[in-house]
Amino acid sequence: MSPFREEQYVCKVCGYNMIGYYPETCPFCGALKVNFITAEDCNENYEVLETKVTDKVIRLNSSPPLGLEHSAYSIKTEKQIIWIDCPSTFSKDIERMDKIMLTHHHFLGASNLYRSYNSAFLWIHEEDSKQELAQKYPFDKKFENDYNFCEIEAFHINGHTPGFTFYIFKDVFFICDYVSVSGGNMHFNPYGPHDKTIAGANVMDNILNKHILRKVCGFDYVLDYSEWKAAFDILLNSVKI
Numbered sequence: 001m002s003p004f005r006e007e008q009y010v011c012k013v014c015g016y017n018m019i020g021y022y023p024e025t026c027p028f029c030g031a032l033k034v035n036f037i038t039a040e041d042c043n044e045n046y047e048v049l050e051t052k053v054t055d056k057v058i059r060l061n062s063s064p065p066l067g068l069e070h071s072a073y074s075i076k077t078e079k080q081i082i083w084i085d086c087p088s089t090f091s092k093d094i095e096r097m098d099k100i101m102l103t104h105h106h107f108l109g110a111s112n113l114y115r116s117y118n119s120a121f122l123w124i125h126e127e128d129s130k131q132e133l134a135q136k137y138p139f140d141k142k143f144e145n146d147y148n149f150c151e152i153e154a155f156h157i158n159g160h161t162p163g164f165t166f167y168i169f170k171d172v173f174f175i176c177d178y179v180s181v182s183g184g185n186m187h188f189n190p191y192g193p194h195d196k197t198i199a200g201a202n203v204m205d206n207i208l209n210k211h212i213l214r215k216v217c218g219f220d221y222v223l224d225y226s227e228w229k230a231a232f233d234i235l236l237n238s239v240k241i
């Protein structure tokens, strides 16, 4: 069955999927509609590249890179396959996932298409489900608290977005775009209230210090945890009063 049952456009500048309408400009990045392709064209011209991170975790990217290309991740837990975030490109060729859990509402990607094609469930924090960019996405669960599911721990920290949630599965930590890393230096995401972003980072630091971690999966990188944490400690110290 084709998942393309209503019109859906993908912005080639940022990768945002517009469900059920054809706006003049992209609601995410403001690009003009000449930059949009249909989700079906996207499906024909892009694929989803799978890269192994650990025995249980696979990195997912649109290929060629699409817009503000971001990584999503597929986790093979004991009982279910769970994605953290979602690629902008829809592909039928990837192993079926049971749930898609979102860190926040910026990288919703083609999650509505994966959801309907795979009869999967889409989860997001309640606060981010209320945001304008998330309005047309069909969420199955809007969580409000931290939770554990299939060995995945979800921690709501607020900050970059009001519902921002990071995830830990065994020794792998999923942080999307809360911070960026370039040339060994780490920066907070500049979007969102800076004071709340720092407060969220401190909450996160306390949680991280109670775990033994090996890998960090970000929106455009996978790093060894020790390397990532060293840069994170420098960043946190730089904003301490």
Ligand SMILES: [Zn+2]
Pocket (backbone or CB within 6 Å): 011, 012, 013, 014, 015, 016, 026, 027, 028, 029, 030, 031
């Ligand atoms: Zn855009």
Ligand SMILES: [Zn+2]
Pocket (backbone or CB within 6 Å): 104, 106, 160, 177, 189
């Ligand atoms: Zn973001």
